[in-house]
Amino acid sequence: MGELRLMKGNEAVAEAAIRAGCDGYFGYPITPQSEVMEYLMVERPYETSGMVVLQAESEVAAINMLYGGAGTGKMVMTSSSSPGVSLMQEGISYLAGAELPALIVNIVRGGPGLGTIQPSQADYFQAVKGGGHGDYHMIVYAPASVQEMADFVQIGFDVAFKYRTPVMILSDGAIGQMMEKVYLADPVARLTDEEVVARCPWASNGRPMSRGHNIITSLDLDPAGQERLNLVLQEKYREIEETEVRFEMIDCEDAEYIFVAFGLSARICQKAMQLARNKGIKVGLFRPITVFPFPKNEIRELGLKVKGMLVVEMNAGQMIEDVQLSVGCNIPIKHYGRFGGIIPTPDEVLKALEEKIIGG
């Protein structure tokens, strides 16, 4: 299956995009995700498949280039890191409002403001709760390995087109910068113009006499029309919640306590689990892979069987709100986090479990 490489997470995203048949990448450099565009510029897919790789003049320009490309039915993506993704929020809201498929990769760094260039998970609220205006969601994947960084590019494009919605890969500086083994899927060709028309009958890419105009917009001055759009969006989000949830459970069968963590934090928790089990503490890991839709039913059921949960995040407590809403308040649910680019160590995580949950 595919090809085995040792790659950085950022490089894996770029290579996976080429192999997925992506039509266009638009971005603006920012640490710690600059390798995405650097890799594409070295590989020069514009000379082989015709994929556009363009350094825009800003993140605002890049996200609006996505809007234009997606409006014609093309597979388009961008990547950035936290401050750059903040600049993109208006465009993301417009993509959601106009029901356009697009892939946005956020290699999160510490904030707020310009913050730091070290890894963080402090953009969870922004990604999951709608960082832009209006009632919208993106489907948000939280990869925990370089392999998943590559996998969620193809999967992300697939669901973006299935639901006509922007999709985000919410990663962090550590997974972007680290190298691991990755199996890359065999490349697929970009869609032809005819195939794009067949896949996206809604797209604005030249009107044959057989149909009316396809208009791509998020504006409807008639409130009744705008409410209809909102109802369509909400119905879509409910369907996504029913069908697109992904999660991983490790050693939860006999567990008395549970770590809940996404992305890099989940990897650190796995090490903390080994340390805990060496001491005879039965702890398991619940890892949401999609953070929207959140695996609320699965985590609620797990909450009925254990004595407590420690939510470990590289932020001040964001996903814990979704865990608490899902599980209720029958068991203690506490948070352990480090901020501003500091990565918690497995020792610290185990100590937090012992102090806040077991002894708490």
Add this chain to the structure above:
Amino acid sequence: MTEEIIIAGFGGQGVLSMGKILAYSGVMQNQEVSWMPSYGPEMRGGTANVTVIVSDERISSPILNKFDTAIILNQQSMDKFENAVKPGGLLIYDPNGITRHPERKDINIYSIAAADEASKIGLSKVFNMMVLGGFLKLKPIVQLENIRKGLEKSLPSRHHKLIPENEKAITIGQDLIQPVHVL
């Protein structure tokens, strides 16, 4: 088998590439690997370090606070990582520029005067490979034939002519490493 290694020194000493070659060699013998660099300010002139894990099993955290082996190439890294070696673990250091030698009694300590030797014989570009050679003499976690394959993968093809020099450096490093304190 799981080997958790920190390699630390100045930017420009080849710390990151030493880790990369080790990781690629692990891939070549079908093991799981992770390579987690310090990045950012460190790349711009200060200290650089990389955590490399080579394992037969799925790797959990790519970020660690305790290591089986620390390979230390400057004083700042000695201050930071001497205490991060697991009891019974291994510390390898190049004494060049070290003002405070390691003091722990519960770990194995070896020194390798690779910087001096490399400049003496005019191979300073492959100084890092001498250090890697020393490490592999003590812990042969990857086979030399896989190091060669790893070099082929991690070096751009215009540099493949340097592979024999790198292999020579590994051999020199294996002879150069000396015990300081052995349990």
